[in-house]
Amino acid sequence: MQFCDECGSMMKTDDGMWVCGSCGHETPRDEATESGMTSTQSQEESEVIDTSEVDAEDMGPTTNARCPECDNDRAFWEMKQIRAADESETRFFTCTECEHKWREDDH
Template sequence: MLFCPSCANVLIIGDADGKNKWICQTCPYQFPITKQHTSRTLLNSKKVDDMRDVSSELSSGARTAYECAKCGHGFSYFSQLQIRSADEPMTTFYKCVSCGNVRRED
């Protein structure tokens, strides 16, 4: 990536007068391209982060007195995750002990 020495904007490749040139889009600066240049860059594949399985934690996690909205049972398993940014509160997942209904509270 090249920048214009006059106004510091990014130069683009243009085909003026049948010859390739670096051209500034904001000022009249042009720089002729006299040599062919090629380069090759090997990109490393992005490493996939491990995913956390909350469903197994909900089945065997801590129990709390939380009434199920579906069946009215008084106890649920719960697990907490930091889904949003660090300055936001954690998200709590509740799974009913009786019917297995899952509810999320932010």
């Protein structure tokens, strides 16, 4: 991964150059530097899991949470890291009745 020296945005490769999609700044690619970088091309995509036929008791923990769509008072919950590693996780809810999804800080 290469970042633009001009604006700090992530750059993309275009033949023998790194090109910034934000400001257009270009930098020549350096094979020696890039050999230590991790590429997403070699990484496998994570598998999508179909939960449509999973029993409710196998879906995970539930808690008292009021669904903003159907007013049900139970929801499955899970924690996910969506910001930087030094920030707290966000709790996501899925209604046990209508399957509406929301996160804890949504209002």
